[in-house]
Amino acid sequence: xxxxxxxxxxxxxxxxxxxxxxxxxxxxxxxxxxxxxxxxxxxxxxxxxxxxxxxxxxxxxxxxxxxxxxxxxxxxxxxxxxxxxxxxxxxxxxxxxxxxxxxxxxxxxxxxxxxxxxxxxxxxxxxxxxxxxxxxxxxxxxxxxxxxxxxxxxxxxxxxxxxxxxxxxxxxxxxxxxxxxxxxxxxxxxxxxxxxxxxxxxxxxxxxxxxxxxxxxxxxxxxxxxxxxxxxxxxxxxxxxxxxxxxxx
Amino acid sequence: xxxxxxxxxxxxxxxxxxxxxxxxxxxxxxxxxxxxxxxxxxxxxxxxxxxxxxxxxxxxxxxxxxxxxxxxxxxxxxxxxxxxxxxxxxxxxxxxxxxxxxxxxxxxxxxxxxxxxxxxxxxxxxxxxxxxxxxxxxxxxxxxxxxxxxxxxxxxxxxxxxxxxxxxxxxxxxxxxxxxxxxxxxxxxxxxxxxxxxxxxx
Numbered sequence: 001x002x003x004x005x006x007x008x009x010x011x012x013x014x015x016x017x018x019x020x021x022x023x024x025x026x027x028x029x030x031x032x033x034x035x036x037x038x039x040x041x042x043x044x045x046x047x048x049x050x051x052x053x054x055x056x057x058x059x060x061x062x063x064x065x066x067x068x069x070x071x072x073x074x075x076x077x078x079x080x081x082x083x084x085x086x087x088x089x090x091x092x093x094x095x096x097x098x099x100x101x102x103x104x105x106x107x108x109x110x111x112x113x114x115x116x117x118x119x120x121x122x123x124x125x126x127x128x129x130x131x132x133x134x135x136x137x138x139x140x141x142x143x144x145x146x147x148x149x150x151x152x153x154x155x156x157x158x159x160x161x162x163x164x165x166x167x168x169x170x171x172x173x174x175x176x177x178x179x180x181x182x183x184x185x186x187x188x189x190x191x192x193x194x195x196x197x198x199x200x201x202x203x204x205x206x207x208x209x210x211x212x213x214x215x216x217x218x219x220x221x222x223x224x225x226x227x228x229x230x231x232x233x234x235x236x237x238x239x240x241x242x243x244x245x246x247x248x249x
Numbered sequence: 250x251x252x253x254x255x256x257x258x259x260x261x262x263x264x265x266x267x268x269x270x271x272x273x274x275x276x277x278x279x280x281x282x283x284x285x286x287x288x289x290x291x292x293x294x295x296x297x298x299x300x301x302x303x304x305x306x307x308x309x310x311x312x313x314x315x316x317x318x319x320x321x322x323x324x325x326x327x328x329x330x331x332x333x334x335x336x337x338x339x340x341x342x343x344x345x346x347x348x349x350x351x352x353x354x355x356x357x358x359x360x361x362x363x364x365x366x367x368x369x370x371x372x373x374x375x376x377x378x379x380x381x382x383x384x385x386x387x388x389x390x391x392x393x394x395x396x397x398x399x400x401x402x403x404x405x406x407x408x409x410x411x412x413x414x415x416x417x418x419x420x421x422x423x424x425x426x427x428x429x430x431x432x433x434x435x436x437x438x439x440x441x442x443x444x445x446x447x448x449x450x451x
Contacts, residue, residue: 022266029258033406040403041442059300059383063399070401071446120324120383124331131381132329143323143383144298144447145401168402199435200262202417202428217438241445245438 001186004175006031010193027193032171034192034216035179040070041243042224043166043231045180050078051161053154058131062165063146070166072148073236075140077113078160115140115150115161117237123151137161164236181223188219217245250405252283253396259409263416274419276393279412284391286411287398291388292320294443294450297399304380309352311373313380315366321451322368324383325358332370333357340371347371385450403439410436 007027008018016023039045047068051060062069118139123130126139130151136159137150150161169180179186191212198209221243231238259279260268268276291297304313306327315322325332335357340347350372362369370380391398398404410432417429 022261025257026261029261033258033409036403036406037439040401041438061299061399063401067402070403124324128331129329131326131331144295144385145404146399147298147300147383149300196435199428199431200264202424202426202431206427206431213435239445241441243438243441 001178001183001189002175003028003031003172003177003179006179006186006189006193009190010197013190013194014197026197028172030193030196031179031189033196034189035169035172035181037192038181038185038188038216038220038223039169041220042181042227043070043073043238044182044223044227045167045169046073046164047167048162048164051163053137053150053159053161055154055157058151058153059147059149061146062148066165066167068167069146070168071239072117072140072142072163072165073231073238074164074234075115075117076162077110077115077136078162079110079113110136112138113162117141118151119143120149127151185219185223188216191219192216214245217243221245250400250402251397252280252391252405252408253393255405255409259412259416262409262413274416279416280392280396282412282415283408284388286408286415287388287391287400287404290404290407290443291386292451293440294447295323295385296404296443296447296450297386297388298323298383299386300381300383302379302381304382306355306370306374306376306378306380308376309373311369311371312363312367313370315360315368316382316384316386318386318389319366319382320385320387322358322360322382322384325368326381327355327370327374328378329381335359335371337362344371407436407439407443410439 007024010027010031011018011023018024049066051065115137116139118141120141120143123139123141127133131153133152134155135152136154137152139151140149142148172179179189195209195213195216198205224243228238228240232240256268256276256279260266260271263271263274265271271279299316299318301316306313322334325334332355335343337359340357340359344350352375353372355370355372355374357371359369359371368380368382388398388400389395414429414432414436417425417432
């Protein structure tokens, strides 16, 4: 379904003109909001990019570099020996495709590239001096919305991580844009848009739209369960939690 | 997260085409709601975490100012060596004369020795050095002059829902109170994810 399809379906069902620019704006915003919430709760979109470590630095805030960052899923030392730029396609919010421009000088291939997740105190219990360690990292951690850290300080330039992370979706802007979530989940965006537009009115309209919100959340829960199971099978360091919805899902 | 990009959608949700048409609210009022909710979120969850290694240690000095945006310390290290979190009660049990401990290599830190804005190292350092902290930080101001906050994009949606909850709550009639509750419960769904992804804060 395209943005135009989803919007028309939602507006028609609340008896509004799908060609009215004001309603088009509101419905597009509601659909984008529903899409972002869907992606954030399910972690269904991923990206894999190379991240060049800076000698002398073990802590990084990821959001300024990668604004679509949600949380890390898997981290490995990149064994790419290519110098300079990596022509790896990456997507960024704003419909702007860009190449990874964090390439650096090549490093020797390591036989144990996977970094294991650890919190700060686990790292400290293994080595209280880890903030002074130089070398290729073997552990990583993440705390807060974007603080990422590794257990040793890369002493040389050119060490790159291959980071798989859950990412935020691209916004739907053009009528022909298609949501990045799976096609079977697109109808849930229609449900969310109707419920969200009805919520502005309150009263009977709102209570009548409540089952649609429940429908959307049921779809989120189902997709989240699949993504979570798949993530465990993938060996991702994925947070496992249960979405609790009040009333009937 | 640029809150100004969400303002047209919030206005539309309040049946206004532009911020000038807001009635009975004002644009500043919407920002005030958003700022309050962002501050509250940065306290409730470990949302904004910072690493800071700018505090210089002086020989014989036990107390050090914490960063201005500090909410709570998670982790501390002196000259790159991790030191233990300790309460004053534990320090007293450990060393009754802890306040007058001889200078040495700091092994412990406590944050409840003197209010909430200072950290104390035990024992005080014998030489100059550097203190590194990982701490939970407060969110920055959010207003029309500075609408951008360091937070994931979803925080904009969360704030929008909370702003609408507050705006409709102000109207007071039953129909709008229902709307207020609906926005609040949608935001509540996101709060479950914040707890799962970031953990509880203070």
